[in-house]
Amino acid sequence: MIPRVYFVGTAGSGKSSLVNSFKEWMENMNYDAITVNLDPGAEFLPYTPDIDIRETVSLESVMQNYNLGPNGAQIVAADLMIQEAERIKELIDSYDSDYILIDTPGQLELFAFRSSSTQLVDTLGAESNTIVYLLDSVLVKTPESYVSSRFLAMSVMTRFYLPFLTVVSKTDLLEPEEKKRIARWNRNKNELITDLRAQSATLNVQLSEAILESSESLNILGESIFSSSESEEGLEDIYNFLQKIFFGSDDLEKR
Ligand SMILES: Nc1nc2c(ncn2[C@@H]2O[C@H](COP(=O)(O)OP(=O)(O)OP(=O)(O)O)[C@@H](O)[C@H]2O)c(=O)[nH]1
Ligand SMILES: [Mg+2]
Secondary structure, three states: OOOEEEEEEOOOOOHHHHHHHHHHHHHHOOOOEEEEEOOOOOOOOOOOOOEEHHHOOOHHHHHHHHOOOHHHHHHHHHHHHHHHHHHHHHHHHOOOOOEEEEEOOOOHHHHHHOHHHHHHHHHHOOOOEEEEEEEEHHHOOOHHHHHHHHHHHHHHHHHHOOOEEEEEEOHHHOOHHHHHHHHHHHHOHHHHHHHHHOOOOOHHHHHHHHHHHHHHOOOOOOOOEEOOOOOOOOHHHHHHHHHHHHHOOOOOOOO
């Protein structure tokens, strides 16, 4: 089965841009990928999807047909998407491609925490899936926000139990010092705990430390890759991760 790669993350974390830049990068390397948009609310996409949920389920049409505001419509749209799952799977299967790059809705909670999404992912292909989870670089600059962003990532991971890569996105927006600091936390949990302790010893610091100690000792998330859709940093690393997961590190034959 052709690998399905879901790009997941909080609103504005750079999912659609990464789908676009990763697809372009693959094309430049003579690898082949198709793009699937599963965000019914996307108003603008930086790429033209090969398959687009908005052709049958769009936020605008759901708002009109069900007389709902944008939030209620998002929920109805997420559930309507299941009815489209078989059709989308058939469309996906009609392509001969190396990778299927799947863009997910802006509202992370809609994709991550509603059972419709796990059903959708299963129907689209239960065997060859992975999640590329974007940690928005704007949201990981302090030790507390870095920790809470990783907790959110872990929470998403427990919903899907799929191979999972965390990517710190939009790294071109980080100052060199900020980037170095995040890289230190990424490599070494103790550095993160030291920096957490340097903050005032409030209950949330103690709580963060306690959860970190137990969860990170299992190395659940592994190290994050730093990526930027602007500078193309990390795109090759993402590709290498995917190749390892799906093909045990063998390079794809160039087309
Ligand atoms: N500088 C910079 N800006 C980026 C990068 N990736 C995305 N952006 C910008 O961040 C904003 C959000 O990017 P999107 O790709 O739409 O993010 P998204 O996660 O798909 O957003 P939603 O689907 O609305 O949740 C846009 O203004 C992008 O131009 C990046 O790597 N570098
Ligand atoms: Mg998007």
